[in-house]
Amino acid sequence: MQETLKNIFFVHSAPLNSYKANTIQTLHTVAALSRQNRGKIFFWGRAGREKNWLELVADHHPYFENIVLEGQIVKIPEMTRADRSKFAAFAQRLRLSFLLETIYFLTQIYMDIFSKLFELRREVNWIYTRSHYIILALLPLKIFFKKLSYAIELHDVPSSRFSKITWDFTLQHCDHIFAVTSFFKDYIPEGLSHAYTVLPDGVDECYFSEAFNLVGDNKSTVRQFGYFGRLTTYGKDKGIFDLINAFSLLDPNDEFSVLLIGANTDELREYGAFVEAKGLHDKIEIIPFMAANEARMIAHRCDVLLMPHPRNRFFEHFVSPLKLFEYMALGKVIVNARLPAIEEILPRDKFSISYEPGNIGQLADVLSKCINNYSELTHLGVCVMREARKYTWDQRAVKILNGMI
Structure with missing residues (x-):
């Protein structure tokens, strides 16, 4: 039997922004x-802040290859200053300015997507978002186009009652559900497990091909x-x-330095003041967000990479951070908090060194071990780099296509 070609209409509704993980993940996918x-x-x-998404790829992700897409980025009309003034004048008394602006904005988005899909109705057979x-x-499109299928990729569970009701209803009408961890199964409506695929995030091949600093070389x-x-x-x-x-609990004679890279202006001020208060200004440097290529070069020069996530529902069950897979591909020693979603990828004591989230004393012991017994831990970097090969973006794409049946 001849395979039906999958013509996918991929929707990314949030503004494209190279500072955002969801944009990076979407472009790679x-x-x-x-x-x-x-x-x-x-x-x-x-x-969003970028001129168009292809320029974004060229500027920030030069390792993309063979991008041949039939679609185009759509610039949503923004409210003019005059429009905003009229809305503000009318709505200020009613205290509905934000609501009216949101309704206007969402209407523009949905009408544009709907019209584009209608134009492509004879070609598209999957919607993915x-x-x-x-x-x-x-x-409603399914009423008219019976062959149209819907796939959703889950990264969180709604917290408000209204959002959860609409979320449940929507999932019941999806033809396939992709989720970044297995724990979403506990939250989706019953009877949908047959159309459910665990789909963690991934890593670009360039993290492997440029790993010129071998583990243990430092x-x-x-x-x-x-x-x-x-x-x-x-x-x-x-x-x-x-x-x-x-870090403030470590022996004063321990020799180490720490780079915290990716802070915004508020974070630079808040965490910088905390570092000063702890007397660690000569040990810990906080650096603003930088382009991914620059950050990766700095990461290559590190011995130990850190993931100190706190314990809460999101991080325990729904997190699949890009940095996790990038750290793995770099082949470095990883220190991570023991959270179920992270341990799906990094089983305890197999690929990393871990601690109970919130246990500062235990974390200090782990950091001390990294400083004073580093040679005993470098094998973890070798093992985790091999494991990272399972999580390339191309392998992730194959799982998506295999789920669309």
Whole structure:
């Protein structure tokens, strides 16, 4: 029987922004699908701070290859200053300014996606997105186009009651559910396990091909630690305060330096003040966000890479951080908090050295071991680099295509 080609309409509804992990993940996924899929990929993306997404790829991700897409980035009309003034004048009395602006904005998005899909109705047979609201808005299309299938990629579970109700309804009408960890099974409606694939995030091949600093090559007695990525998520600390506290407990004679790379302006100020208060300004340097290529070169020079996630529902069950797979591919010693979602990828004591999240004393002991017994840990880097080969973006794309049956 002849295989039906998968012509995928891929929707990324959040603004494309090279500072955001969801943009990086989406661009890698779309690029890998374009390499692995025999059908067409129609990509709908929303211009954010970048001029267009192909320029974003060229500037920030030069290792993308063979990107052949049939779609284009769509620039959503923004409210003019005059429009905003009218809305503000009208809505200020009603205290509905934000609501009206949101309704206007979402209407523009959904109408544009709907019209593009209608134009492509004879070609597209799959819709793929991370947003359940997008699928909810596009469900009526199935009334007219019976062969249209819906796939969603889950990265979190809604917290509000309304969002959870619409989320459950949407999942029941999806033809396949992809989720970055296995723990989403405990939250999705019953009876959907047959259409469920665990799909962790991935890593670019360049992390392997450029691994010129072999594990254990660093003969320096000053141990170099590195953390890469935002220091907060939705304004909440990602374990960085615990990390700084743990370093403050180390023996004053321990020789080490720490780079925390990826801070925004507020994080630079807040965490910088905390480092000063702990007397670690000569040991810990906080550096603003930088392009991925620059950060990767610095990561190559580190001995130990850090993932000090705190314990909460999101990090325990739903997190699949890009840095996890990038750290693995770099072949470095990894220190991570013991969280179920992380240990799905890094089984305890097999590929990394770990500690109980929130246990600052235990974390300090782990850091001390990395400084004083580093040679005993370098085998972990060798093993974890081999394991990382399972998580390339192309292999992830193959899992997506295999799920679309």
